[in-house]
Amino acid sequence: MTVTICDGPVVPRAAGAVEGAGAVICFEGIVRPMENGKTIEALVYETYDPMAQNMLGQLAREAMETFALLAVHVAHSRGRVPAGACSCRIEVASRHRQEGIAAITEFIDAMKRDVPIWKQPVFSGASEESPR
């Protein structure tokens, strides 16, 4: 299990073989280039550390236990991430696909509800909006 908060975009991770796994499922959150008809240049992420890191770790441990996962790797950005780049990756390995898919869905829902991370859009040709 790994949990990382990195400055800037999340870089690709080479998927390794996981013994006993029948499924490796990876979710990547990508910064959308458009929102409500406006062009987005980037999102700027703010994290409350170390609480954000600790909570991501706690969610990863709970997912391992609840869904009997074989591996969990979490990476999230802090700072500026340009449109089209990856700001969040959650990768799980499981014996069967169902528990892996369920684990990723539950992890993302919990992260968006509880983990102290905020994002602020930077629109093209406009001043920065309030964090949301």
Next chain:
Amino acid sequence: MQLKVLVFGPIATAAGGRTLQVVVAAPRELDAAEVMRLIAEAYPSLRPMLASSRLAINSKYALASDTVAPSDELALIGMVSGG
């Protein structure tokens, strides 16, 4: 006694800074619910955001009855938006 409360994201923008200052007139034992009430009194403009906010004590979400010590790190966590 004065408490400092860290804020982030939209609450920091609304507050015009990264820290809230809450004065406790008579030093006494406080719980998290009372700290939230004191924040609402000191920062009326933040009241609409407090209903969806939680207090964290030393980087953990607090229960309303959790006691706050003067040395604790307090943070007001509003709606989050990771991912």
